[in-house]
Amino acid sequence: MGAIVPYLLLLFNGFDRGRFLVICFVMPRRASPGRSGQQRSAAQLKNVSARHITAASLAPVAMSTVALANAAPAPSVEEETKQSLVEQTMGDAAERPPPSKSENIFMQIAVHPDGTITRPVIPSVQASLDAAVSSRDVPLDASLGTYIRLYLPTSSVDPPSTKLPIILYFHGGGFVIFSADTVFYHASCEAMAAAIPAIVASVNYRLAPEHRLPAAYDDGVAAMLWLRDAAHEDPWIAAHGDLARCFVMGSSSGGNLAFNAAVRTKGVDLSPAAVRGVLLHQPYLGGVERTPSEAASEDDFMLPLEANDKLMGLALPVGADRDHEFSNPAKAMAPEALVGLPRCLVSGSDGDPLVHRQREFAAWLRDGGVEVVARTDRAGFHAAELFVPEKAEELFAAVREFVHGGGEP
Numbered sequence: 001m002g003a004i005v006p007y008l009l010l011l012f013n014g015f016d017r018g019r020f021l022v023i024c025f026v027m028p029r030r031a032s033p034g035r036s037g038q039q040r041s042a043a044q045l046k047n048v049s050a051r052h053i054t055a056a057s058l059a060p061v062a063m064s065t066v067a068l069a070n071a072a073p074a075p076s077v078e079e080e081t082k083q084s085l086v087e088q089t090m091g092d093a094a095e096r097p098p099p100s101k102s103e104n105i106f107m108q109i110a111v112h113p114d115g116t117i118t119r120p121v122i123p124s125v126q127a128s129l130d131a132a133v134s135s136r137d138v139p140l141d142a143s144l145g146t147y148i149r150l151y152l153p154t155s156s157v158d159p160p161s162t163k164l165p166i167i168l169y170f171h172g173g174g175f176v177i178f179s180a181d182t183v184f185y186h187a188s189c190e191a192m193a194a195a196i197p198a199i200v201a202s203v204n205y206r207l208a209p210e211h212r213l214p215a216a217y218d219d220g221v222a223a224m225l226w227l228r229d230a231a232h233e234d235p236w237i238a239a240h241g242d243l244a245r246c247f248v249m250g251s252s253s254g255g256n257l258a259f260n261a262a263v264r265t266k267g268v269d270l271s272p273a274a275v276r277g278v279l280l281h282q283p284y285l286g287g288v289e290r291t292p293s294e295a296a297s298e299d300d301f302m303l304p305l306e307a308n309d310k311l312m313g314l315a316l317p318v319g320a321d322r323d324h325e326f327s328n329p330a331k332a333m334a335p336e337a338l339v340g341l342p343r344c345l346v347s348g349s350d351g352d353p354l355v356h357r358q359r360e361f362a363a364w365l366r367d368g369g370v371e372v373v374a375r376t377d378r379a380g381f382h383a384a385e386l387f388v389p390e391k392a393e394e395l396f397a398a399v400r401e402f403v404h405g406g407g408e409p
Contacts, residue, residue: 104301104302104304104307105120106174106303106304106307106310106311107304107307107310108120109310109314111310115209116210117209117210117314119176119177120177122178122182122183123182123183124179124181124183124186125181125182125183125186125187126181127149127181131190132153132155132194133151133153133154133155133190133191133193134151134152134154135151135152135189136150137150138150138234140203140204140223140226141219141222144206144219145206146203146204146205146206146219146222147180147204148180148201148202148204148223148226149180149181149186149189150199150200150202150237151190151193151199151201151202152199152236152240153193153194153197153198153199155194157240162240163240163241163242164198164199164241164242165196165198165241165242165246165247165276165403165404166198166199166201166227166231166237166241166243166245166246166247167192167196167199167201167247167248167249167279167399167403168203168227168246168247168249168258169200169201169202169249169250169251169254170202170203170205170249170250170251170253170254170257170258170261171202171250171251171254172185172250172251172252172254172282172383173252173253174252174307174311174312174314174315175208175213175253175256175257175284175314175315176207176208176209176311176315177207179204179207180202180204181204184386185386188385188386189202192396195393195396195397195399195400196396196400196403196404198247198403199236199237199240199241201231203219203220203223205219208314209314209315212314212315212316213316213317213326214260214326216257216315217257217260217261217264217326220257220258220260220264221261221264224248224261224262224265224268224270225265225268225270227246227270227275228268228269228271228272228273231243231273232272232273243273243274244272244273244274245276246270246273246275246276247275247276247278247279247402247403248275248277248278248279249278249279249280249281249399250279250281250283251281251282251383251385252281252282252284252382252383253284253311254284255280255281255282255283255284256283256284256285256326258278258279258280258283259280259283259329259344260326262275262278262341262342263337266340266341266342267340275342276342276343277342277343277344277345277403278342278343278344278345279344279345279347279399279402280345280347280361281345281385281395282347282348282349282352282354282358282382283346283361284311285327285328285329285354285357285358285361286308286312286322286328286357287322287327287331288322288328291357292356293352293353293355293357294353300353300382301381302381302382302383303352303353303354303382304353305353308353308354309322329361330360335367335368338365338368338369339368339369341365342371343370343371343372343373344370344371344372344373345372345373345398345399345402346358346362346372346373346374346375347374347376347395347398348374348375348377349376349377349378349380349382349384350376350377350378350379350380351382352380352382353382354382355376362374373402377394
């Protein structure tokens with residue numbers, strides 16, 4: 001699977017009751033926790049093999065800490081990767097008691113009476129120049145603790161002088177959890193940079209509820225302006241990047257953020273940068289009236305309905321409901337806001353509780369005159385690309401076609 005496969009995937013709901021499942025995948029270097037404005041885990045990833053897929057169950061962990069078990073190599077990787085990882089890891093899951101919602105990592109976010117919260121600590125990874133995809137952090141706004149992690153593929157670009165498109169990327173997490181250096185988002189960005197190939201600029205933005213929306217949107221706009229004001233001075237972008245081919249992309253809440261950042265800057269002259277498209281993968285949207293997929297998601301293993309509502313409630317302005325324009329733009333945002341928006345890829349999965357909301361959103365974009373490329377994974381789930389190598393490959397193929405081909409993925 002090479003460098004396009006994430007090396008650590010943390011399932012948000014344990015397949016064994018009361019346990020988390022960690023799957024280690026291939027990446028050609030060792031990873032260790034790095035600095036960020038978010039909390040850090042003392043755990044480290046050690047001796048991650050570039051040839052093996054390994055899995056280990058974790059015992060229940062206390063609030064604010066997620067420990068990593070040492071992973072042992074699994075045999076016959078070539079044969080195992082031919083199967084669905086979901087099928088591999090589920091095993092005899094049908095005979096086990098279903099996991100409780102309290103085991104879901106989003107449900108472990110503790111909200112205190114004074115309005116503060118405690119998050120589970122998720123392993124993070126330092127940027128590194130010693131990899132097939134080099135990475136390093138550049139400041140965005142030091143006073144806010146925001147930064148951009150750049151990813152430069154070094155082994156998949158032929159010839160090396162090729163100018164690469166730039167993908168400004170926003171991670172997911174319901175606006176409440178995770179960061180640019182969270183281990184599975186770091187791995188995914190490394191993989192995407194190599195697979196497209198492209199320079200990926202992953203934005204570490206402020207989280208709610210300490211910084212409720214629109215704070216993350218403001219950080220997204222700042223990142224867009226960074227493309228105009230500072231990116232051309234970065235040595236990697238100056239030497240290898242094509243600022244005339246910039247794309248704005250986000251996954252889950254990052255998709256919501258990418259859309260809003262693009263809307264807020266569509267009338268701004270960003271030259272020498274030019275945004276050629278917006279990629280919204282499983283954008284995190286909501287509404288007061290439940291869609292069929294939301295109503296059926298009470299026990300969804302990745303994004304149960306209660307967790308969905310919890311995250312949205314922590315992210316929205318105090319007193320706002322899910323029909324606020326930050327959650328339900330198709331209902332609350334004026335159609336004029338879409339005028340001039342670049343073409344959009346809207347990517348979803350039938351197994352995602354948000355899929356009906358995403359289809360409505362894509363239709364609303366089309367009705368507003370936006371050129372939309374719609375993609376639906378018939379056998380996926382929310383954030384599947386972080387957990388199943390085949391799904392990552394499918395998503396990256398769609399991104400590659402949208403970025404390089406300009407046509408239907």
